Amino acid sequence: MASPRPPRVLSGGDTIGFVLFLIGGVAIAVAAVVQSVVAIAQVLPNRDITLLAPFVATEAQAPLGPDGAPVAVQLDSASVTVASLQPAALGALVISHVLVAVAMVTVVTLLLILCFGILRGRIFSRAHTALVTAAGLVAIAGMYFVPFFHNMAVNGALALLSDGTYDRAVVGTVDLLSIFGVAFVVALAGTAFAVGDRLQRDTEGLV
Template identity: 50%
Template structure:
């Protein structure tokens, strides 16, 4: 008599439940990000005044943090500028920034949701999953670099409008720590899935 042993699942019941929760959270994050981006674009296009996040190069400012609210000089690193007449270039920079944010989050989360669905079906390593990991990693890397770039462009235009180009605070900041971290994680995940897919195909060829 031959006894057939059912194939062993890649994930336990608890792992599957955790993965489903992460998929729901990812979908909620996507919806929230898209809604927030749309609201920001609508606000920029319709509001009489627009708030722009700006970074400073240690610019001195006075803050009411002394005794009884006395002014104390501090080094200003970030602030929110409010303008009633934002330059067109800054306006489009904010719109492009928000569109890229929404598209980037949708792309990354969609890839991860498709990957999670494949894992739930006990298909972990495959060429399709490797492509999904590569697309998600590359999109995240580009997003980390592009989002602050357009934010800086918007802020620099706001500075020029407020000071009539007399305040020189042109900054193009990039969070290299986040950039390298995303690049490392993306490269590591891509390598793991690439090697896993190769080993799985080689193993299948031996059977």
């Protein structure tokens, strides 16, 4: 008859590493919340709002020539300031800041729960696989929706500056390559934990 296998005991170095990870995770979550709160407090009065706007193949003049003569350059990004934003654009900007905090806190919380489980001696389990997968999915969602809503606010600012004549709808601010990279890592980690859990259960059945 197979007997339950006792939980693995982590080495002192591993335990210290996980504890430092826990401390770092809490610090990251707190910093994300503070940063988002400060950013929201700055934009809620809806006065003199400055946004970083990405551009694609947009020509501009910069004083780079002799004696400050204008020289044609191409903008990748530029800061634009408007006296105020439309309600919809302001709402999108606030949502983008809220999502930063929500995504960071959620990812950190899920990973901290994972660390606590590992510190208890159980490395692979179905719950841990679910935690890794969920943390990755939340990170991917944040990487997509944060720039998406920020882009809505930027579009509103540029519409005000140009009286609606500047069209930048084709400009994408979502880094799909990074999202695909994170998705690959998440899938790999989830697979590793799932396989580890199955092998661990098979091994325990032989004890």
